[in-house]
Amino acid sequence: GNSVTQMEGPVTLSEEAFLTINCTYTATGYPSLFWYVQYPGEGLQLLLKATKADDKGSNKGFEATYRKETTSFHLEKGSVQVSDSAVYFCALEGGGSYIPTFGRGTSLIVHP
Amino acid sequence: NAGVMQNPRHLVRRRGQEARLRCSPMKGHSHVYWYRQLPEEGLKFMVYLQKENIIDESGMPKERFSAEFPKEGPSILRIQQVVRGDSAAYFCASSTTGTEGYTFGSGTRLTVV
Numbered sequence A: 001g002n003s004v005t006q007m008e009g010p011v012t013l014s015e016e017a018f019l020t021i022n023c024t025y026t027a028t029g030y031p032s033l034f035w036y037v038q039y040p041g042e043g044l045q046l047l048l049k050a051t052k053a054d055d056k057g058s059n060k061g062f063e064a065t066y067r068k069e070t071t072s073f074h075l076e077k078g079s080v081q082v083s084d085s086a087v088y089f090c091a092l093e094g095g096g097s098y099i100p101t102f103g104r105g106t107s108l109i110v111h112p
Numbered sequence B: 001n002a003g004v005m006q007n008p009r010h011l012v013r014r015r016g017q018e019a020r021l022r023c024s025p026m027k028g029h030s031h032v033y034w035y036r037q038l039p040e041e042g043l044k045f046m047v048y049l050q051k052e053n054i055i056d057e058s059g060m061p062k063e064r065f066s067a068e069f070p071k072e073g074p075s076i077l078r079i080q081q082v083v084r085g086d087s088a089a090y091f092c093a094s095s096t097t098g099t100e101g102y103t104f105g106s107g108t109r110l111t112v113v
Helices: none
Strands: A003-008 A011-014 A019-023 A023-026 A032-038 A044-050 A058-059 A061-066 A076-079 A088-093 A097-102 A106-111 B003-009 B010-013 B019-024 B031-037 B043-050 B051-056 B065-068 B074-079 B088-095 B108-112
Touching: A003 A088, A003 A097, A011 A019, A019 A106, A023 A088, A032 A058, A032 A061, A044 A076, A058 B010, A097 B010, A097 B031, A097 B051, B003 B088, B019 B088, B019 B108, B031 B074, B043 B065, B043 B074, B074 B088
Parallel strands: A011 A106, B010 B108
Antiparallel strands: A003 A023, A019 A076, A032 A044, A032 A088, A044 A058, A058 A061, A061 A076, A088 A097, A088 A106, B003 B019, B019 B074, B031 B043, B031 B088, B043 B051, B065 B074, B088 B108
């Protein structure tokens, strides 16, 4: 079946540092890939997506590129802010299944 | 354009009682998914429904749990005879086709005492 593996957290950074959260996936075919963000006490919000190989999703300074050769969709941001502190989930849909599959989530803590 | 509405936000039940969680999808969304999130864990798929149909319930325990999405009204996740291990946050998500991503509700946090 499909699976998503994310790096374990928490990831702790100082404000304005560079962020990378790794995500790799296993799926058949060509899934769509997503990053979601969850702030404390809230539901998940779609952050960005990519639907085919080499697509780059971007939003609010975050970026991720769909790499089929390495089955990866790593999340990056050049300069994080305290307000980016949240839990980030990598997810896929399709790839032989109609059930969206989520990673375990990676907690990001940004200090002033 | 209201998003996915879940209620109640917080629910406290004693062991053995029933918990009923409601989810109203976004307007125009006909696909509903329920997930459970335990502390320090990811999202676990429970059930996928379309109007009046359960499409996939492979993630839902066979005992005590049931879900429906009637023609009219919200989707309901029902947990009978709750136990402490049912304490978790339950999230509902809706979509049109799925390839555009999912819209999540704010969740219902169930506490069994």
